[in-house]
Ligand SMILES: [Fe+2]
């Protein structure tokens with residue numbers, strides 16, 4: 252990776268269609284919803300709000316970077332000043348990863364928009380590209396105007412980016428971005444919204460979360476139809492494996508390594524303390540509640556996969572209601 256940019260080789264075929272009539276009414280409904288729910292981050296968020304970077308921005312009980320470390324000797328040995336620093340560094344690390352993730356989403360959503368063969372999905376996809384641009388805009392602005400520091404893409408999230416970028420088949424890319432990542436993002440952003448004590452950040456997550464709910468619905472609705480009957484057994488297995496691998500990566504391997512290093516904390520010990528606490532509290536699983544249920548809805552939670560999801564603690568969410576689909580009248 253050079254400084255300033257990262258060139259990635261990625262190929263996905265583009266498809267034009269001459270069928271402009273509505274063929275997927277649910278996706279057209281989602282497109283209408285997306286137009287109605289557009290917002291302008293410049294004028295609709297309270298940017299004038301003063302933010303104290305050393306204040307309590309997230310509720311310690313909900314913020315996993317504090318809540319999952321608090322029962323450890325690492326935390327107990329820290330002075331209050333060091334604990335404040337940990338809150339600050341992990342928050343800027345976290346929001347920076349969201350910023351880079353939003354850039355990935357701009358890029359992949361635009362690839363999907365050109366690769367998907369249905370006009371309804373192309374129209375909808377175009378709105379998602381704008382949404383993701385707005386998300387990159389707001390995270391960048393919050394990080395720079397209110398916190399004053401940005402972290403690069405973490406070593407712990409780079410592999411995930413590559414798994415999605417290097418996949419050339421559009422339906423797998425859809426599966427990775429629109430179902431697994433968007434489902435997780437929705438869970439994470441809902442938790443951040445709940446945790447945010449600082450009014451600007453809370454409002455920011457309120458708006459972003461609303462957009463991500465549409466993106467997630469888009470993925471599930473698109474794949475539900477094409478996966479229902481159009482896959483051979485081998486093709487289904489390949490997609491099941493890809494989705495599971497992504498879940499497994501996301502489930503345990505992203506943690507604020509660089510933030511801990513900045514503060515001088517021992518990375519392995521922090522990771523172990525957080526991992527142990529996460530297993531006890533199940534806290535980090537709660538962001539995944541939609542993902543397993545979505546995979547079941549699109550037919551990728553077959554008997555072969557169930558023990559694997561059970562092992563990483565995600566099977567119990569298989570019947571979580573997906574109200575994001577109900578919002579476009581498409582739950583069934
Ligand atoms: Fe986004």
Ligand SMILES: [Fe+2]
Nearest residue numbers: 356433463466
């Ligand atoms: Fe999104």
